[in-house]
Amino acid sequence: MEYISSSKVNIKQYYKNLDNLKSLISNFEKDYEFYKDKDGYNEADCRKEFIEPFLEILGWDVRNIKGTAPQYREVIAEKFSTHKDRPDYSMTLKGVIKFFVEVKKPGVDILEHKKSAFQARRYGWNANHKITVLTNFEYIIIYDTRFYPKEKDNNNVAIYKKFHFLEYIEKFAEIVELISQKSIYDGRFDDFCNNNLPKISGDRNQIDELFLDQINEWRLTLSNNLYRSNKKYKEIGKLNDVVQEFINQIIFQFSFTLVSH
Numbered sequence: 001m002e003y004i005s006s007s008k009v010n011i012k013q014y015y016k017n018l019d020n021l022k023s024l025i026s027n028f029e030k031d032y033e034f035y036k037d038k039d040g041y042n043e044a045d046c047r048k049e050f051i052e053p054f055l056e057i058l059g060w061d062v063r064n065i066k067g068t069a070p071q072y073r074e075v076i077a078e079k080f081s082t083h084k085d086r087p088d089y090s091m092t093l094k095g096v097i098k099f100f101v102e103v104k105k106p107g108v109d110i111l112e113h114k115k116s117a118f119q120a121r122r123y124g125w126n127a128n129h130k131i132t133v134l135t136n137f138e139y140i141i142i143y144d145t146r147f148y149p150k151e152k153d154n155n156n157v158a159i160y161k162k163f164h165f166l167e168y169i170e171k172f173a174e175i176v177e178l179i180s181q182k183s184i185y186d187g188r189f190d191d192f193c194n195n196n197l198p199k200i201s202g203d204r205n206q207i208d209e210l211f212l213d214q215i216n217e218w219r220l221t222l223s224n225n226l227y228r229s230n231k232k233y234k235e236i237g238k239l240n241d242v243v244q245e246f247i248n249q250i251i252f253q254f255s256f257t258l259v260s261h
Contacts, residue, residue: 215247
């Protein structure tokens with residue numbers, strides 16, 4: 001797939017940090033087996049030792065060294081996107097979130113772990129972003145989040161770009177052009193997304209499908225709770241009627257709220 005032309009983003013300012021990136025890669029490669037140990041190395045350490053330094057190499061002020069006001073910070077850690085979604089990092093343009101970075105420890109094989117892929121894609125899709133980033137430092141996976149995520153999806157679904165840590169130097173320019181701070185703040189990220197990741201027809205159907213999935217999740221949760229907690233709901237027909245009536249009330253209230261606004 002195409003990516004932003006290297007002529008559009010001046011990446012010379014980033015090359016002074018290549019030695020830092022080489023050190024990160026060398027450290028990861030040297031103790032690879034330790035970092036891949038599921039029990040010996042956790043996500044918090046991975047974020048501190050590898051992911052945050054890498055984001056800083058890409059120009060992001062992760063620690064807010066500039067002293068930017070909280071609402072305009074470049075990087076916001078663990079910000080709630082919805083009542084359920086809390087991505088590890090929100091990368092912003094003066095406080096406006098442009099994409100998320102979700103981190104897993106290296107012991108999680110993000111090439112095969114469907115839950116991680118679904119989680120990262122859902123974060124981006126729910127926020128109406130064009131891309132989201134999933135990484136365990138061993139890999140950086142950039143997902144195209146225009147596509148509605150499903151839990152049963154193969155991990156390869158909607159992958160836009162994938163980089164192995166031993167490729168980071170070779171493909172540094174491409175990574176800079178896609179997810180660096182300068183690309184976002186120069187407006188070239190938006191231009192790239194508008195030109196290469198246009199709105200997909202059928203989004204309405206995707207939203208309808210998501211809403212139906214949510215209703216089915218409510219139905220299952222309510223049914224299980226009522227069945228376990230109250231003897232009078234042991235009869236399946238009665239249980240289904242009560243649950244459906246409750247869901248109908250929720251849908252009616254939601255529809256009324258939309259019309260009112």
